[in-house]
Amino acid sequence: MGTSTIETVVPKDQIKQNEADHPLGNSGRQEIEAHSEDDISNVLRYANEHEKTVNIISGGTKRGYGGTMKEADILLSLAGYKGVVEHSVGDLTLTVRPGTTLKEISDRLAEHGQCLALDPSWPELATIGGIISANESGPRRLLYGSARDLVIGTRIVYADGRVIRTGGKVVKNVAGYDMNKLFIGAMGTLGIISEITLKLRPLPKYEGLSLLHFPDDREQEIHDFAKRILDSMMEPVSLEVLTPPTAEKLTGKRQYTLAIAFEDQEKAVSQQEKWVADNLPSGVEQTILHEQNASEWWDAFRRQSPNGHNDGTDDTITQAALKIGSLPSDVPGNLKKAEELAETHHVSVEGHGGAGHGISRIYINGLSEDIIAYIKALRSEAEKKQGYAVCTHLPYALRAAADVWGEKPAYFSLLDGIKRTNDPKKLLNRQRFVGGI
Template identity: 55%
Template sequence: MMVTVKAGTVFGDLQRELAPYRQKVALDPFWPDEATVGGVIAANDSGPKRLGYGAARDSVIGLRIVYPNGTVIRSGGKVVKNVAGYDMNKLFIGAMGTLGVLSEVTLKLRPLAKYESVVLLSFPSGDVQSIHSFAVSFLDTMMEPICFELLTPTLAERLTGRPVYTLVIGFEDVEKAVHYQEQWVERLCPKAASMAVLAGEEAEAFWRTFYTIAPNGRLTTSGGGVEAAVKIGVVNLDVLSVLRESELIADRCHVQIEAHGGLG
């Protein structure tokens, strides 16, 4: 139910070590084969599956921290049920290492999903109101997606080959439950939208590509241009207007913007 690792452990290596035991850390940071566990926790990083998994702070049970003066302290514990005293973990998670250096992390584990699929809903008309209406209808159902992410046409072209607004809906469960939810999406799907389902290796390949779209400081950019990632916090359905505005900014300012946001 839990694992304790050094902060410098590469996140992808940890997941591969846990896989034979049918376990995983329920986080989905970008560049998992380069990001370290300590870095993910210090940045409180997460990806589109935060809707189902929660953020880094939801997975951390305990920390060992080194203060600037060399003092070593521990927060939390090494058991899942640990509620005594103040939750000091949350003070250091997302602090970007400014309060102390993380040296050891204890994390909760979850079982690997029996089956996974990714539903792609493409909206060729670009009608934002149609996407909004579908999102509201879907969120009113009892479906339990692990992600409900909207991609701008620019990013959708890179990931799916189609330059149109695309909703990415992820499901993880037993196979029968996943197919049941896919059928629900199909019934709710607007006539103007088209639906495709990625399962098994196709779904894994999609996520592998997705988690490398963000700029990586260790890699040099082609052409010497500047790349930046901006994280914006808004109410879920306001994501639509933010993504629409990002498209307009890209046109006006002659820059390339690949944007996505969680409608969940």
């Protein structure tokens, strides 16, 4: 195959010259649409033999996440490789192709009274392959975990075109080392996920949302109240703290707000909401939403972030997003610091964070140079508390200056070794992940 061309590998109608420069980068000189696992395998085998770099895209919501190489030789699109492979209703498992959007999965499962307990942003655009590759999650991570906790097995196409299976198709699969963990969150740098098996949950019988509006400068009180809930017998699905600008957009009240979600039988939800009402700190208001109203509120919540499709055309305003990892107890303080630094760096920010899981999201608008300075300042504050800050959305031109991933982690040599083993020519999503992997 040494003298072959890409036209001998996939049909011509799946190959096109790519668009002009994309502001988020992560492009390719040729875009190839994969319609099957064989397509993925054949393209990677060709790329490996001809030493062609390959970027991977599906829904495009992560296009601004990582990557300091503007374009590869090939942009391999998985957007058309979608659909359910197998849904075992009785076993509560689903096997699905990577280009399937989260909304498509949710709609299919709802017909059977089931759900996938993942709630990242923009579910109608975000595909399951991208969600798994970035280990994305949302507020429900508090009770149900992240993408990493819900994957039972995968099929992976290595950089040389070989296909392997990791894990299995049943929840109780425990044989051997769990290789799934290698590929979840690796940003497509170790192999391409061609099939994913996930564990499901029954749809909740009843859904409630309590919004607690705290007067100014009471972030310690928010932490204390969240801790009381976590230490109690209750089982909140989320304990999400909203900054005042975010709360104003979603609730109409410009105050720090704690969003507490409960999912259970209606009586159990009501009892937990009553406990919250009976134990409210003085001066704190409670707004309660149920069922459709609660669901619609969360739909609006999931449409806040830049998504790879909604960057504005105004060159003077840049959109960026940060993910901050910290101790859950540091979340209210981190959000407060994010607001304070926004004033001194002349950017506007909105944000929210999990008071029970420690992941915060900051969405930033402003001038490019101000955003870079802001990111560095906020990262420094996070690192002082042994946390981290990662840029999850930033135009290509700024990503190197912002140092998207921050300092290399202590385990970087292990990651680097795995990359060299799986992809020795560094062809897959080159420079997309931590440390330039």
